[in-house]
Amino acid sequence: MPAIELTGRAAAPGLALGALYRLAERAGPRRVAGTPEEEAAALTTAIASASAALIAIMAEAEGEGADILEFQVAMLADDELAAPALAAIGAGIDAASAWRAALDEAIAGYRDGGDAYFAARASDLEDIRDRVLAALDDGEAGEPIVPPGAILVGRDVTPSLFLSVDWKAGGAIALSEGSPSSHVAMLARARGVPMVVGLGSLPTSGAAEAIVDGDGGRLILDPDARAKSAFARGAAGAADRAVVEAEAARLPGRLADGSPVRVLINVAEPEELDAIDPAICDGIGLVRTEFLFHSPGGLPDEETQFRAYRRMLEWAGERPVTIRTVDAGGDKPVPGLTIDGESNPFLGTRGVRLSLLRPEIFRIQLRALARAAPHGNLKVMLPMVTVPGEIEAATRLLDAAVAELAAEGISHMRPPLGIMVEVPAVAVVPDLYADAAFFSIGSNDLTQYATAAARDIAAVAPLCDAGHPAVAALVANVVRAGERLGREVSLCGDMGGDPRHLPALVAAGLRAVSVAPRLVGRVKQALAAIGPDGAA
Amino acid sequence: MAEQESTASVLLTHEVGLHARPSVKLTKLAKTYSSDIALATAEGGPWIDAKSIVRVMAAKAPQGTVLHFRASGPDADAALAALVSLVKRDFDEAGVHVSERSHAGD
Numbered sequence: 001m002p003a004i005e006l007t008g009r010a011a012a013p014g015l016a017l018g019a020l021y022r023l024a025e026r027a028g029p030r031r032v033a034g035t036p037e038e039e040a041a042a043l044t045t046a047i048a049s050a051s052a053a054l055i056a057i058m059a060e061a062e063g064e065g066a067d068i069l070e071f072q073v074a075m076l077a078d079d080e081l082a083a084p085a086l087a088a089i090g091a092g093i094d095a096a097s098a099w100r101a102a103l104d105e106a107i108a109g110y111r112d113g114g115d116a117y118f119a120a121r122a123s124d125l126e127d128i129r130d131r132v133l134a135a136l137d138d139g140e141a142g143e144p145i146v147p148p149g150a151i152l153v154g155r156d157v158t159p160s161l162f163l164s165v166d167w168k169a170g171g172a173i174a175l176s177e178g179s180p181s182s183h184v185a186m187l188a189r190a191r192g193v194p195m196v197v198g199l200g201s202l203p204t205s206g207a208a209e210a211i212v213d214g215d216g217g218r219l220i221l222d223p224d225a226r227a228k229s230a231f232a233r234g235a236a237g238a239a240d241r242a243v244v245e246a247e248a249a250r251l252p253g254r255l256a257d258g259s260p261v262r263v264l265i266n267v268a269e270p271e272e273l274d275a276i277d278p279a280i281c282d283g284i285g286l287v288r289t290e291f292l293f294h295s296p297g298g299l300p301d302e303e304t305q306f307r308a309y310r311r312m313l314e315w316a317g318e319r320p321v322t323i324r325t326v327d328a329g330g331d332k333p334v335p336g337l338t339i340d341g342e343s344n345p346f347l348g349t350r351g352v353r354l355s356l357l358r359p360e361i362f363r364i365q366l367r368a369l370a371r372a373a374p375h376g377n378l379k380v381m382l383p384m385v386t387v388p389g390e391i392e393a394a395t396r397l398l399d400a401a402v403a404e405l406a407a408e409g410i411s412h413m414r415p416p417l418g419i420m421v422e423v424p425a426v427a428v429v430p431d432l433y434a435d436a437a438f439f440s441i442g443s444n445d446l447t448q449y450a451t452a453a454a455r456d457i458a459a460v461a462p463l464c465d466a467g468h469p470a471v472a473a474l475v476a477n478v479v480r481a482g483e484r485l486g487r488e489v490s491l492c493g494d495m496g497g498d499p500r501h502l503p504a505l506v507a508a509g510l511r512a513v514s515v516a517p518r519l520v521g522r523v524k525q526a527l528a529a530i531g532p533d534g535a536a
Numbered sequence: 537m538a539e540q541e542s543t544a545s546v547l548l549t550h551e552v553g554l555h556a557r558p559s560v561k562l563t564k565l566a567k568t569y570s571s572d573i574a575l576a577t578a579e580g581g582p583w584i585d586a587k588s589i590v591r592v593m594a595a596k597a598p599q600g601t602v603l604h605f606r607a608s609g610p611d612a613d614a615a616l617a618a619l620v621s622l623v624k625r626d627f628d629e630a631g632v633h634v635s636e637r638s639h640a641g642d
Contacts, residue, residue, distance in 0.1 A: 013642070067556070067557055067560075068556070068559055069558070071556040071559075071560050071589075074559075074560045074564070074589045074594075075589055075590060077589075078563075078588050080585070080588045080590035080591055081590045106590075109594065115596070117552055117555055118555070118596065121555070121556055126554075209569045250547050324549065525588075
């Protein structure tokens with residue numbers, strides 16, 4: 001059978017060959033299975049029916065088996081078990097995804113303790129999880145269990161599905177819709193999962209295997225011998241390139257004339273750092289703390305946040321670490337935090353706007369940050385700042401948190417408070433924001449707002465292009481203001497990790513970028529070929 | 537407005553600690569009382585709902601932990617007496633220690 005090749009848009013680089021795994025149509029973005037009320041009712045009913053099934057089996061069981069069943073029934077009867085899932089449902093997640101995420105979290109907690117008895121209970125919880133999912137199924141597929149190494153094909157993928165897949169075994173994503181600047185694409189780039197979007201309509205059956213070319217934006221269904229050998233050559237070439245890039249990553253970032261450019265990394269979860277040598281970067285330019293807030297267990301407490309921040313600071317040593325306060329909203333809803341049903345979430349209550357609206361939650365994050373500050377070189381960054389008053393308000397809250405910690409005799413430091421420049425209102429008149437300790441340009445949102453083209457709408461995604469000269473002009477404007485005000489300016493969006501855009505950024509005077517860890521070598525290689533005026 | 541609060545504490549001697557079966561028994565017993573009952577593995581808390589098996593299991597209390605109880609409500613004292621007695625009686629399951637140990641041992 002001849003191979004079918006489809007071309008879309010590259011969303012995350014890399015090559016992968018694997019078994020095709022088709023997502024059901026409903027597994028689209030924020031799979032709206034029903035209203036939150038309907039989803040909550042569906043989950044409650046599924047739990048009751050799983051419980052009834054267990055009780056029926058229990059009547060037949062004896063000894064240890066009966067004890068395990070009794071334990072499972074007791075867990076299902078406890079409202080606490082479903083509470084995180086119900087909270088997630090309230091925030092718009094479908095019942096199956098919410099339940100799976102909540103139980104997976106609990107299961108991991110049981111498994112991680114190093115206690116064999118507890119680890120054994122994890123499988124009892126897995127059983128509970130699957131029984132409820134099956135009950136929820138009711139003729140409709142729940143959130144699928146994706147086999148390791150699979151090529152995920154569908155209309156779109158939710159962040160929760162992405163996070164539920166074990167990508168260590170390989171695999172890739174190919175979508176008929178989607179956008180390279182979606183949240184999932186960001187995750188895919190961070191994790192090194194090749195991803196292609198905007199492939200258009202996909203054949204609904206037939207193919208069993210596929211190749212995803214995340215650099216060329218191609219999906220090859222049922223690759224023939226020729227396509228497979230091209231894949232093998234490509235994979236070998238990529239492996240060679242990876243070696244060269246890994247070497248380049250170890251060198252300092254420099255332009256062709258030898259002048260330095262700082263190259264930092266963007267990080268979401270502390271675990272990502274385990275595989276990275278701090279020597280390859282000049283620090284962490286962006287920590288996306290939303291991921292902490294995505295736990296099905298609800299909003300993270302001060303101690304959880306403190307430990308996560310401290311771990312990153314300790315990893316970085318003396319290198320600076322810029323942690324962004326929670327940037328929920330837009331395409332990143334957080335159950336229990338973001339406001340449901342806003343007509344235009346990207347222009348709504350997101351980023352620092354939300355934090356200032358919920359000072360009781362913001363306060364916990366600011367306390368955790370101030371407590372972590374003595375463990376390294378911390379800088380704190382506010383997202384979505386639009387008016388100088390937001391910096392003032394956040395400064396007051398930070399000062400209050402610091403004063404509280406001092407009064408309580410808890411070790412702390414006051415970190416410098418800077419801002420993310422991602423709203424054109426700031427990028428046009430940056431001098432008005434002199435209260436910020438530093439500027440970090442968030443090119444993804446800045447591009448989206450400058451071009452008035454949503455990052456997650458496939459039809460307009462091509463307009464949302466960081467290559468638009470207006471974006472480089474805004475960057476240049478911020479760099480010049482930074483020089484006038486004596487404030488550091490860096491850029492932490494995807495633009496900085498894209499060799500195509502680096503000449504424009506260098507020409508704009510930018511000398512610090514923060515990129516996905518796996519792009520550090522590529523970026524340093526590209527920079528080394530660029531003159532200080534941006535010319536190759 | 538605050539009701540009288542009663543407290544009690546007891547040493548957990550059960551060999552595998554507060555695991556599945558003891559937790560089932562403890563939460564079931566707690567639920568037979570109308571008082572609010574909280575449990576902690578340290579004097580200063582954190583306090584967890586003793587009627588929630590999810591919370592009680594998550595406390596992962598090992599053998600040798602001192603369990604602290606506090607209860608408020610009409611039958612607070614009776615509830616605490618019954619719970620302390622259950623822990624002291626080793627959850628009435630001396631016989632299952634061997635099987636649980638073999639479970640945990642390898």
